[in-house]
């Protein structure tokens with residue numbers, strides 16, 4: 001385990017933070033363990049972050065669950081060269097206090113008012129720094145890669161769901177409710193593997209980045225580790241480039257640089273295959289399997305006359321006991337899924353079969369919600385883009401396990417999206433997927 005405590009807190013620079021964690025990148029003297037890495041630390045609400053915990057000093061913290069899920073599960077589905085390296089590191093309170101003292105004022109004020117680094121943690125995560133270095137890093141959240149099979153869809157949803165992808169339907173609903181600007185980004189373009197369509201997807205993402213002033217969820221751009229907004233777009237240009245006033249010129253240089261790695265990397269193909277192969281029933285078919293399993297178990301118990309009403313999918317059922325999956329459950333699932341030794345049949349409603357399809361659906365959701373990071377050289381409009389190269393020029397991040405308790409919300413959201421969708425003349429999302437040998 002690399003020893004972060006041997007580095008000085010001043011060797012680390014604040015990068016960014018999310019709801020649960022905060023990230024620092026290593027800027028100290030050259031060091032084999034830390035060059036090109038970031039340190040991800042857990043946060044806690046203000047007031048709790050610095051209250052000494054009741055656990056004994058030196059008592060072992062559990063390892064971060066993200067690391068176990070990645071090493072025991074994700075690395076079996078995704079070639080490790082496309083994943084950031086994640087390592088557990090030891091921390092102590094004195095070191096963390098010094099880090100806070102040096103860097104806390106660099107955090108946004110609103111965040112500082114809410115939470116802080118959890119000084120009670122004895123462990124953190126050291127990860128590959130995918131956005132730093134003297135280059136651009138483009139973070140894309142691609143979302144759903146496929147159209148569902150019509151087999152398990154209801155009459156009400158079949159037409160829309162087999163013609164319009166889930167992301168485009170959801171975007172329309174979010175725009176109508178004022179939750180986001182209208183976007184014409186369609187993930188099926190990005191996943192198509194065809195240059196013209198991938199370029200169209202990039203231009204749509206760029207447009208969303210401009211209209212949202214960089215806050216769009218599906219595209220983030222970093223230059224040498226710094227988050228870039230449209231107003232800073234000159235920062236995307238290589239040293240020595242004349243300033244470019246026309247944003248379309250920068251957009252075209254950006255699209256030309258990004259399209260090649262996206263066409264060459266196997267990453268989008270892998271995500272598309274996993275998403276569709278793990279979600280064969282659609283949430284509608286999964287929900288139906290849940291209900292059929294409840295009535296099958298009830299009739300086995302010969303209680304069919306006094307059957308309680310069906311429970312919502314993912315909730316606690318009086319008919320079977322399905323617990324939140326833990327790492328051993330995921331690895332057993334993957335043993336079956338990868339070896340194809342044990343087949344499950346959705347027409348046969350048993351608790352085992354239901355459990356299999358639920359875990360599959362949750363894993364599919366992980367791949368629908370992850371992001372990819374593409375590393376590019378600085379842009380030189382009007383020239384042939386140079387590629388960073390190497391398999392790690394495209395990596396997958398944010399592969400977190402999803403909870404069974406989400407299934408009920410997802411089913412409800414699915415119904416709302418279908419009910420609110422208004423057909424747009426000429427609009428069809430084309431799923432170009434062709435299985436390769």
Ligand SMILES: [Zn+2]
Pocket residue numbers: 164165166167168169185186187188429
């Ligand atoms: Zn679409």
